[in-house]
């Protein structure tokens with residue numbers, strides 16, 4: 001089953017084309033990395049996939065939703081509910097506990113019933129190894145633990161696809177590795193993952209398909225094998 005599909009897609013920031021004629025698909029349960037130099041378009045591509053940027057030319061569908069040609073539409077919340085998004089712009093709210101951070105998302109995505117919500121919060125925290133941190137404030141957690149909460153939050157609605165932008169970016173190597181293992185577990189349970197990273201060492205350790213933004217185009221290791229340099 002195809003979870004994500006772009007065909008001749010143009011990734012734009014305002015009037016500037018960042019990537020052109022992007023064509024690729026991701027199947028259910030697949031894992032792919034997204035690489036490329038700073039400013040090559042990784043974040044812009046991910047933003048297009050969750051409809052934060054429009055798709056002005058070409059076509060795209062994610063989790064059964066057609067990506068909009070112009071700005072946001074009323075369908076976007078439905079798309080977002082099917083995705084887990086791990087992005088620098090979506091950090092934790094520091095004025096409330098871990099559980100409250102998760103509750104905020106459950107409320108925003110239409111969950112009803114206090115007991116059900118509490119149950120779901122316990123489940124996702126357990127999943128990321130933070131069963132005992134529900135009542136903590138984010139600043140009481142290490143950077144790696146905070147990132148686990150961000151991942152827990154992304155898992156709340158059982159996404160079919162996880163989009164992650166540099167999820168190991170500011171973490172030391174051991175912590176980055178443990179976050180990576182968590183991603184592997186989530187992926188092994190059937191969630192497709194598209195992860196932007198600069199960390200080639202992690203890619204070598206956990207090899208998967210690689211999509212590379214280069215000179216305004218997307219190169220796919222599944223179509224044209226290339227060396228990571």
Ligand SMILES: Nc1ncnc2c1ncn2[C@@H]1O[C@H](COP(=O)(O)OP(=O)(O)OP(=O)(O)O)[C@@H](O)[C@H]1O
Nearest residue numbers: 013014018036037038039040041042043044045213
């Ligand atoms: N909000 C914005 N408005 C206008 N242009 C932008 C905006 N964000 C990014 N750009 C431009 O779009 C291009 C691609 O940026 P993007 O952030 O997608 O690259 P990236 O590969 O994710 O980089 P990095 O590895 O540094 O995160 C760059 O030329 C950048 O300057």
